[in-house]
Amino acid sequence: MKTSRSSIAIFILSGLVALVNTHVKAQTKWVSPASANSVTNPTENNEATLKSAKTLYVSMCAPCHGEKGKGDGPAAVALNPKPADHTSKEIQNESDGSLYWKLTNGRGAMQSYKTQLTDKQRWGLISYIRTLKKK
Ligand code: HEC
Missing domain, CATH: 1.20.5 (Single alpha-helices involved in coiled-coils or other helix-helix interfaces)
Known part of the structure; x- marks a missing residue:
């Protein structure tokens, strides 16, 4: 007993x-490893880069992060933690290298894009995220 x-x-x-x-x-x-912060964006930040990054963003990222990057895409409702708000001060204050590291490695619902996207495409997306900054 x-x-x-x-x-x-x-x-x-x-x-x-x-x-x-x-x-x-x-x-x-x-939190990304401290070493990620020292990696800088090698992509030339021109109109063509941003245009193709936007196309990628709208088709691949917007379902969760939202069309304007606010973290309010249709799939976000079911997620915990919520997709990051790319327009926020918190994300905009993060280094390019750190955002790139997260996009490359992923965590949970945010999958790793290491094999799905090329280096160039991933850096282009980081440049695009900078254009989403809340004005
Ligand atoms: C299935 C939903 C989903 C898709 C699709 C998605 N994400 Fe995410 N993303 C998330 C979630 C959820 C988080 C927060 C993860 C966490 O904190 O554990 C996140 C976090 C991030 C972060 C880190 C923010 C930070 O600093 O904490 C970046 C950068 C990011 N996403 C970029 C992208 C990009 C670029 C794409 C498109 C190529 C994308 N995501 C596609 C769900 C998604």
């Missing part, structure tokens, strides 16, 4: 620990 009661207690306890764990994980701020 005693054993079964304590195993039930352990069962409940481990369930609680798992619950708290997932909760904490969903809340943690996504």
Whole structure:
């Protein structure tokens, strides 16, 4: 009798620990490694780069990040954590290298675009994100 009661207690306890764990994980701020900050954008920031990046953004990123980058795309409703608001001060204050690192490596619902997009396309998207800055 005693054993079964304590195993039930352990069962409940481990369930609680798992619950708290997932909760904490969903809340943690996504931080890229410090080394990412020193990587600079090698892409020439011209009209053609921004134009093709916009096309990519609207088709591949907008479903979650929203057409204007506000993090309010149709798929965002179901996501936790929410897609980043690319117009926000927080994102705009982040270095190009850090944003590039996140786009390349991904986390959770934000998949890795390392193989899906070329280096050039990814850097173009970072340049495009800069144009979304809240005015
Ligand atoms: C399926 C939904 C989805 C799509 C599609 C998507 N993202 Fe994301 N993105 C997210 C979510 C969710 C986060 C926040 C992830 C987190 O904090 O764990 C995020 C975070 C980011 C971040 C990091 C912001 C920060 O500094 O914390 C960048 C940069 C980014 N996305 C760029 C893009 C670009 C560019 C595309 C298109 C190529 C894209 N994302 C497509 C869901 C998506």
